[in-house]
Ligand code: GTP
């Protein structure tokens with residue numbers, strides 16, 4: 001697992017506090033409680049790496065994790081790669097001022113971060129593509145940023161239901177969008193290997 005060995009670097013309240021903007025970065029975005037931090041832990045194979053919680057609104061910072069340097073083709077210098085856990089979006093109990101702060105910071109991050117290679121969008125497979133998810137997909141489409149969607153908590157559905165949800169979501173992708181989607185579960189490991197490959201492909205593109 002090339003994502004193994006990820007290490008916590010820092011937690012930032014604003015983008016200016018993030019690690020220097022070079023190398024390659026993939027951001028984990030999604031609604032509050034969707035399972036972003038759990039997905040990060042499953043992908044890195046590191047249970048306690050990102051803090052998870054039953055209470056929505058757990059991650060209230062942008063949390064940066066550094067990966068061991070990734071090989072980059074013949075004779076290329078190793079790639080400094082990071083994963084960024086973004087604060088959850090859309091949790092009503094978070095004060096409006098704070099939500100506005102994160103709207104602004106996430107927006108600025110997505111627009112300005114030069115090392116950003118792609119977004120891993122995490123959505124609960126039982127209620128995918130709420131407004132935040134659609135906005136994110138639309139943003140990626142507009143800016144040409146690739147987006148890989150993890151339909152997580154698939155352990156809560158039958159295989160058949162999960163496959164149907166995946167097909168419905170794929171139908172909604174705009175023509176020409178660099179968007180992909182898969183079924184995922186941090187709990188039972190469904191799709192973890194496939195998602196690792198997708199994250200690596202984003203980092204190394
Ligand atoms: P915020 O940081 O609050 O935005 O949430 P998050 O998106 O990081 O979610 P987190 O990973 O903390 O998970 C939220 C809840 O969903 C926790 O109770 C997790 O145990 C649960 N959860 C996450 N992934 C899965 C999954 O694949 N299956 C099941 N059944 N539960 C999951």
Ligand code: MG
Nearest residue numbers: 036037058059
């Ligand atoms: Mg979280």
